[in-house]
Amino acid sequence: MSNRYPGYDVLAKRHTPSWNEQTRRVIDKRLAISGEPRFFTAQEYALVGAICARIVPQPSDRAPIPVAALLDEKLVLNALDGYRDARLPPLREAWRRGLRALDEAAREAHGVGFTRLDAAEQDALLKRAEEGKLEGPAWEGMPSKLFFEKRLLRDIVLAYYAHPTSWSEIGWGGPASPRGYVRMGFNRRDPWEAAEAHGDDDAKALRENRRVG
């Protein structure tokens, strides 16, 4: 993947007026999450890891965002959305059941579990879930399409974009209280925002991004 914002790191602003105490507290806590699952079993956790790698693939030249661990945390907290499609079971049960059923579908199609498939096979299987084409007793009546859309995709994407690394990647300003922003118009950038590289000016963008703070 190209790097549009070379050298930009939201965390470099941690001690600037763009971050306040409560934000530092919250983000520090999030950055400390990694490692052993507390909701998922070891087997489920490996499966979740494999799915996350397909939904939000990460470049190899930086520390990975611990997406599965962030998702595990959500399930430990049982952090609900505030609504649930009548055809879906509650959050935790949906995940347990959906993982079981996906793995089962992998075995049916390929004779091995999901984690043993190659990337293209995994994508194909996920695509079939997305299209609602996976069925069978393991789903216990839960439509695979809904599980994919409302749980799997949503929860994984939310976990990924809760991490500062993803914010740096897309050139978002990140936390912004109390300082906020000043330059609002087209192609205007405050010195504490990410500088975009346009292909011919990477060195300049890198220099500016090193000064962000």
Added chain:
Amino acid sequence: MATTTRKRCGRTGVSDDPQHVPRARDGRAPDVFRHGGWVPMRCYGENDEVDFAIVGTGAGGGTLACRLAEAGFSVVALDAGPYWRPLEDFASDEHEQTKLYWTDERIVDGENPLQLGSNNSGKSVGGSTVHFAMVSLRFRPEWFKARSKLGYGADWPLDWREMWDYYTEVEQALKISGPVRYPWGPKRPRYPYRPHELNAAALVLAQGAEAMGIDWTPTPLATVSAPRGLSPPCVYRGFCTLGCSTNAKQSVLITWLPRALAAGAEIRDLAMVGRVEVNEAGLATGVHYHREGAWHFQRARNVVVAGYAIETPRLLLNSATARYPDGLANSSGLVGKNLMAQSNQAVWGLMEDEIRAYKGPPSLSMTEHWNYQDRGKDFFGGYCYMSQGPLPALWATTQAGAHGLWGDALMRDMEKYNHQVGLKIVGEMLPQKRNRVTLADEKDQYGLPIARVTYSWCDNDKRLIEHSLRFMTQALEAVDARDIWRQEDDTCHLNGTARMGDDPRTSVVNADCRSWDISNLWICDGSVFPTVGGVNPSLTIQAIACRTADRIRALAARGEL
């Protein structure tokens, strides 16, 4: 009028966990303007029969609590949510701030199940206005007589000219920042504060509107553009729908509620009302509420339900008795029915320029053209559309959920975040009886049946949406946006479920928000809307609350309360 006061509202103790330990008690409430600060609060005993127990402190309940207390009534207002001090409690973080939303489970079904949670309702002292987007618009006058003047929906029992004055009162109370000249509708007074600076996303809307030959305007917003008391001007940090950590936003939490406290109202946070009690005579006697691990009962001469369009009918239905087996105030059978969301479709595209739409309030410019122009429409009702500024988590779930992207495609599109622009409608959806709130079998943490929310679009809803998507697509093409796509399934703002009207057979409350069936039971929130119009509802909810307070005062003076 006021009853005896006992200066005790609970245990003494310092609360540092506003989500689990109530802050407002022992004669004081949080000072929303100061770290760790307190303001004095008058307290009532549970056996004091207060004039009004109000359930919910949002746009409806909070405003009413203030105006009734200022009129000299004794008021206890209860809210299931925490009492925040924005300066110390609000982080700049999408994930953390989900603590502002009503995230208790609700079941959704129907042909077009609603997406609730973040986009619909809050659970905080101050209600959904703590995380609302601050867009503060008046109804088009004809909407108050939609049935007789425009041929759809239902008439309101209110006169627009009277509402015009109450709108002015609310705009002054919130020091709305708005344009010098508003392009649509009858003359209105000048907005108290000057308009906000436009960000690039808002300028794109303006250019598109001009290319299409329609008017646009800087959005009237409830965030100050200059200092106001302890509120600094907006610093354009863009986290408005996640709670404003600077107090620039003029939410109910920092406007009406400090006034309510100063006028002697008591506010109880983390107080979930489970049932409104009615006696043999069929009158309300108070509310049962859960606070600090136990159920309590607050006596009251009048009960006002103001929990918003899902919790209000849920509470009325959960309060059923032998005398009222179908729930309170429900002789019409309409409690829970005619739920109306507003359509919230969008068109997104990419600009060559850097936009960085995350800066500033999310909707700095807008157009009400299709609210006021009826020619060329093949549908009833109207819509406005606004510029957008989604933060990363919201944008990513939009790209995943609505655009269907994942894997490399998602990562590639997310990288273009700073070039993204969008136009999004707030569109009118028609009242339908099949769209409704009922009780599910499942129970919540208080042991109360949860709400089942059933929603299906009608053909008119679909035609309006199609019209808006077509028009906004053209408006983005006109400014040379690329890779344009439509977000076809989204809704916002909930209203209806306890509509007001002139006839007890076809409405739940009268023009004064008083229930037809139980003379001392009132409903004062977004539930009372007979139709929703094509603008965001909170200014209208607050205007109705102000009017209701004046009517209550007039009725009390005549001995008719």
